[in-house]
Amino acid sequence: MTRDFRRRVGVFALSVVLLVLIGLAHQTYPTRNELTAPISHRGDAGAPVDARRFAIEVDRVELARAVNDPESSPDSAEAGPGLVWVVVWATVTATEEPLRIGNPVLLETADGYSFAGDTTMDSPLNGFSVVQEPGLGRYGAFAFEVPRERLSDLSLRVTASGDLDTRLSAQAVVDLGLDAARLEEMLDTAADSVEIAPPEYR
Amino acid sequence: MPPTDPRPFRYRVTPPPQAPPPRPEPPEAPEPRPAVPRRAPWWRRRHLPSALALLVLLPLGVGVPWWLEREDLLAEGVMAPEAVPVPGTTGSLSGSEWEFRGMVLGETGGFGEPLPDGVELVDAVFLVTPGDASASELLLASCEFLAVDGRGRTWTQTSAYAGRVMPEEVGSTSFGCAGPDAEAIAPGSEQGLVATFLVPEDAVDSLRFEVRADTSDDPEAPRPAAVSFRADSA
Known part of the structure; x- marks a missing residue:
């Protein structure tokens, strides 16, 4: 050779x-979608999560068999068979410009399932009429109807942008700090109904 | 007859021409040196012309498409126009004359819930006079207001106190700028307008108000423009 x-x-x-x-x-x-995907910032419930264009602080989580939005309907929305309402209360504050929280807001589970926030009610923070103005925190709720057996290690994914174009928008992923044992306990003490009040300034 | 030469005829022999004297041998040529290429000047050795061309062409190659794209986005209204600060209280925009008359704070008029702590209700009062029919239409189609503070935070108009009772002569700013009857403001007539914002209290001292309006009725390229009034100018 x-x-x-x-x-x-x-x-x-x-x-x-x-x-x-x-x-x-x-x-x-x-891909082009990946290149322009929302920019995520992670944090935990109970402390502000800074997503640059907005900040979110999750205050508490409630489980309920029904939710009621007096602004939308006098009737409560019952959870379906095997389902439960997960209501996440949070304060959202835009940083520099008016923003709207984009749908879907997602509740994600440890085993890879994602559940979209309810959009049939007017009062949740992801309602289209709710505008996040800079420096004016809005305290309100996100509501999710979730199968009971999927409740484990929940996290909340919220995206906000100035218009309908959500490319490169700001996104916060908040670990709700609820393991399976804690969620089991909350299921046992779930409220009959939780009222979703319109967002208030904080 | 001409006289003849009595001498016997002889050939005249012409001696051959003398060979030229041999040239002197040229002096011994020096041994040729090995060919050495001529050294280029330093600026060519360093490829300076190419570097300079790159220095000019690269920014142009990036800058020109960026500028063209920016111009398109500005013309289409996708990119917000930069507001031109108005010296004093009056300025021109899209064929209309604007006058900023001042800012009113906290006038809820007893409507709705009291203002939350740390939140201020701000009314910016303007007078606008469209110069012609085209300016009236542009106002009706496109005018909008923003409040901007010293930190660059911006607020759009709020509808939270839209139910307040306003003086009858105040025009509408909900969808473009219109007269009290929601019709286009007549050319040459002065119209009072109130833009309302909810802002944090810490923003009030540094507020300025921007008015935006299209400068063209071309739906593909409305070319919006903006002017900015300082809140403390009135």
Whole structure:
């Protein structure tokens, strides 16, 4: 085997490796949606989570068999069979410009399920008429109807933007700090009904 | 007859021309040196012309498309126009004359809930006079108000106190700027307008108010423009 032949084999092998690397790099190239996805900031319940364009502080979480929004309907919305309402109370404060919380607001579970926040009521913080103005915190609720067996290690994902275009919008992911044992306990003491009041200034 | 030469005829032999004297041997040429390429000047060795061309073309290559894109976005109204500060209390915008008459604080008129702690209700009062029919239409179609504080925070108009009773002559600012009857303001006539904001108390001292309106009725390129009035100018 001559030296020249070995050199050619080496060049060929290197070319193949480079082609494979180019292919792999191409596979990992982010899609346009990934490039413009919301920018997430993580934090825990009980403390403000700064998502740059807004801040959110989760105050408490309630479980209920029904929710009631007097602004939308005099009747309560009962949870379906095997379901329970998870009501997350939080204060949202825009930082620099008026924002709206985009739908869906998500309640995520440890096993990878996501549940969208209710949009049939007017009063939750993700209602279209609720505008987050800079420096004026709005305290209100997000409501989710969730299967009981999916309740574990919940986190809240909230996205806000200035208009309908949500590309590169701000997003906060808040760990609600509720493990399965705590949620089981809360299920046992779930309220019959929780009233979703319109957001108030804080 | 001409006289003849009595001498016997002889050939005249012309001696051959003398060969030129041999040239002197040129002096011994020096041994030729090995060819050394001429050294380029330093600015060529360092590729200075290419670097300079790159220095000019690269910013142009990036800057020109950026500028063209920015111009398109501004023309389409996708990008907010930069507000031009107005010296004093009067300014021109989209063919209309604007006068800022002042700011009123906390006038809820007894309507609705009392203001929450730390929140201030701000009314910005303007007079506008459209110069012609086109200016009237642009006001009706596109005028809007913003409050901006010294930290750059911006607020849009609030509808929280829209139920207050206002003087009859006050125009509408809900959807564009219109007269009290929600019709276009007549050209040449002066119309009072009130823009209402809820802002944090700590923003009040540094507030300024921006008025935005389209400058063209082309729906594809409305070319909005904006002027800015300092709240303490009136």
